[in-house]
Amino acid sequence: MSDFQHPGADAPQSAALALKKTVVMVGMMGAGKTAVGRALAQFLGVPFLDSDQEIETAANMSVPEIFARDGEAFFRARETEVISRLLGGAACVLSTGGGAFLSPENRANISARGVSVWLDADLDLLWSRVRHRDTRPLLRTVDPRATLGAIYEARVPEYGKADLRVPCAPPVSIERMARRVADVLATRADVLGAPHA
Numbered sequence: 001m002s003d004f005q006h007p008g009a010d011a012p013q014s015a016a017l018a019l020k021k022t023v024v025m026v027g028m029m030g031a032g033k034t035a036v037g038r039a040l041a042q043f044l045g046v047p048f049l050d051s052d053q054e055i056e057t058a059a060n061m062s063v064p065e066i067f068a069r070d071g072e073a074f075f076r077a078r079e080t081e082v083i084s085r086l087l088g089g090a091a092c093v094l095s096t097g098g099g100a101f102l103s104p105e106n107r108a109n110i111s112a113r114g115v116s117v118w119l120d121a122d123l124d125l126l127w128s129r130v131r132h133r134d135t136r137p138l139l140r141t142v143d144p145r146a147t148l149g150a151i152y153e154a155r156v157p158e159y160g161k162a163d164l165r166v167p168c169a170p171p172v173s174i175e176r177m178a179r180r181v182a183d184v185l186a187t188r189a190d191v192l193g194a195p196h197a
Contacts, residue, residue: 018195019046019091022114023185024083026101026162028152029136030129031119032177033095039178041093044192050095054082063097067137072099080105087113098151099138102158111163115191117181118162123152125170164188 023040025033034050041048052063055078059066066075079100086094087109094114100106101116110116127148130136141147164184168177185192 017044017182017186017192019044019093019185019192021191022087022089022091023093023181023191024087024110024114024116025093025095025119026110026116027098027119027159028121028126028155029098029138029148030126031098031121031168032129032174033119035174036119036177036181037093037095039174040181043175043178043182044093047090047092048095049086049092051079051082051086051100052095052097054086055079058082062135064135064137072137076103079103080109084109098155101162102155107158107161115164115185115188116162117184118159118165119168119177119181120159120165121168123149125168126152 023037025037025040027033037050038048055066055075056062059078061069063075066078076099079097080103083094083096083100083106086092096106101110101118107116127145130139130148131144134140136144138151139147166177166181166184182192
């Protein structure tokens with residue numbers, strides 16, 4: 001069960017600010033990139049895209065199936081292609097897989113053509129969200145909790161290179177997290193500002 005609360009009466013309304021660059025959600029598996037990204041896109045009135053979903057559509061296979069058949073290196077190459085293509089489109093909110101931001105090429109592309117937002121969740125919160133799911137290829141190990149911890153330790157310094165950081169602390173609704181992200185984006189006039197600014 002998710003620790004995100006269901007939306008209440010204060011669900012976001014359409015924002016009066018215009019998104020000028022694609023917002024790329026980065027962070028660990030279980031940080032809420034897809035759920036918060038989708039709510040943020042709705043709040044800002046822009047499209048929501050998910051790089052993993054785009055890869056799955058193109059391959060007609062799930063991410064775990066791609067990992068099993070072709071390996072992680074093949075998947076990462078496709079991921080870089082997809083992210084680059086999506087960054088070339090209209091400004092939107094783009095959720096990426098947990099490993100996407102580790103690639104220097106992806107980080108450079110995102111920095112040049114969008115803005116990265118790290119959803120920073122601690123290890124206990126992440127584990128509470130992913131432990132009952134079997135859709136995480138990297139956690140198919142003898143000790144998935146230890147594996148998650150090792151991945152976390154390795155990746156946090158890379159996520160720290162993101163343009164913006166939004167801490168995740170439960171319990172908080174998906175919509176409230178989306179508003180937190182929007183508030184942080186609004187500190188950057190080159191990202192979120194008046195439509196004709």
